[in-house]
Amino acid sequence: MTAPVPADVLSRLKAVLGEGGWSQDPQRLAPKLLEWRDRWSGETPFLALPKATADVAAVVGICFESGTPITTQGGNTGLVGGQIPQGEVLLSTERLRAIRESDAFDDVLVAEAGVTLSAVHEAAAAMTRRFPLGLASEGSATVGGFVSTNAGGTQVLRYGMTRNLVLGLEAVLPNGEVWNGLKRLRKDNTGYDLKQLLIGAEGTLGVVTAAALKLFPVMASRSVAMIGLESPEAALKLLVRAKDETGGAVEAFELMGRLGVEFALKNIAATRDPLAGVHPWYVLAEFSSGEPGSAEASMERFLASGLEDRLIADAVVAQTDTQAKALWAIRENQSPAQKPEGATWKHDISVPVSRVADFLREATAAMEAFAPGSRIAAFGHMGDGNIHYDVLRGDGAPDAPHAAKRDAGSRIVHDIVASMGGSISAEHGLGSMKTEEARRYKSPVEVEALSAIRRALDPKRIMNPRVLF
The missing domain is CATH 3.30.465.10 (Uridine Diphospho-n-acetylenolpyruvylglucosamine Reductase; domain 3)
Known part of the structure; x- marks a missing residue:
């Protein structure tokens, strides 16, 4: 926990921010001190609410001069705890809205x-x-x-x-x-x-x-399809085919396991099963083009060839924007749909695209051995190798024993990722959650180079001091 902020520093901050530019009201602060998944909570003696760049500069200048640490927060949507202060001044950018x-x-x-x-x-x-x-x-x-x-x-x-x-x-x-x-x-x-x-x-x-x-x-044509298939290996073959056949018109290529779809059906209102049958894996594909009708024609050819070669078991193409949004909602609600299901170990990893299927196979076998009965909900960006690999407690099992094994289980997952030349943080950052873990996978040369940059620009280490190197 960060040392208390001196009273004279708080007085100076209040003076430069003026009325409406700061708060110490517990009710005003409360939503900013809790991560949306309830995993991290924090505290701050002072919420700075600058409305212009000059205000931000004044706040940071005072904190630099006095050696007072600062945590900056935007919309509080971060998933690795980096935006939650642990006693630092909290600087919110919510009023910088122009x-x-x-x-x-x-x-x-x-x-x-x-x-x-x-x-x-x-x-x-x-x-x-x-x-x-x-x-x-x-x-x-x-x-x-x-x-x-x-x-x-x-x-x-x-x-x-x-x-x-x-x-x-x-x-x-x-x-x-x-x-x-x-x-x-x-x-x-x-x-x-x-x-x-x-x-x-x-x-x-x-x-x-x-x-x-x-x-x-703005693209003149767009086509969105939900595809049912047997395996991640089939998804990988489809991805290669989609890129080759469309000449780079693949906007998105998202992979989801059946369990994640079932969570959405169960826990997200108005969600409907996208296909008539049940399939082990699903791909949400979107093509777009600057030529009217081109994306739709490309999708039709792509799906027809996939069905003919038995890479695709079934598929549905959105006929309206409303239908496209409904298909996308299944993908976008993969994480919220897990929240009612209890304790979860979440992993935001990336591996080379060619190794996604290998990772899913190896990691799942390792988790079945390490945490028998746990449920695997894997989904993410197949097109760029970024998989959100989440290990949930067994259905009906207590939270505490599963949560207690989180660090050891995540180490197993991350070691598999590292063995494939991957990253333990693909898009969420390191934050408080992964900063120390990252040292295990980075060379001393890299850590020292990163630390040298930090020392040069932030010699007093006041900026988000618990995060990075």
Whole structure:
């Protein structure tokens, strides 16, 4: 737990933020001190609510001068505990809500850190453009949050992670100075790329206050299908075929096990079984194209060839936007649908795409041996090798014994991932949950290089001090 914040520091923070710019009200603070899955809770003596970059700079400057630690929080949708303070000053970006600029010629939208992803999507659509980052939490996830965690989502296969979608940043560095890097250049070869250091740094190298986001054309055609199949191996073969047959028009290729679908049917209202029969595995595929009718035609050919070669057992194609949203809701509710099912060990891992089926087979065999009776709910982004591999307690079993085995069980899963050249954090970051665990899998050379960057920019280690190296 962080040492108490001196009274004079709190007084100075109140003075620079002014009325409405801070809170110590327990009821106001409470929602920001609990992670949505109830796994992490925290405390803070002071909630800073800056409404402009200058306010953020003033807060960080005071904290730097006094050596007072800060945790920054956006929409509180993080899944590894990095946004939950443990006694630090909590700096919320919720009032940084302006969309400063949009330009259809440069295909750029400049949004402040507290703007939600759904608001970014709406602003882009108003320009007849799109920002292709798709997260289930888009209504609460914010620009500062998804930039600071280098969020992934469902369109990584085609468009890449957040770091591929940001042209420039504005940020307050740990010493309180403002760095204005809101460029809109596609090419800039003038040395180290500071924005890429800040993207994915989880608030340890500064507070992102605004981002210049890369926009793309709106697609003229889109086709969404739910596919039933026998195995992850069949899914892998289908993925390769989809990419080859569409010329890169695969927008998303999401894998789900039957158990996860059953959880959604049981625990998420209005969910309907997507296919007439029951299948061990499902793929949610989405194709898009700039040519009218092209995505639909590509999907029809793809499904026909898969059925003919017996890679596909059954499939349904959405005929309306409402049907497409219903199919996507099954995928997006995979994690919420688990919540009523009790204690769970959650893993956000990635392996080379070619090894996804191998990982699922090896990890499941290991979990069946280590925790007999546990239930495996595996789902995720087959197209980029990112699987959310969740191990739930047995049906009707008590939570406590299963929860007690979490660390040992996760070590087994992570060791399998490492043996395949994978990562123990694909898109959620390290946070409080995985920072120490990551040291096991990174070389001393890499850890020292990362620590040197941290020491150079945050010598007092005040920025999210419990996170990263």
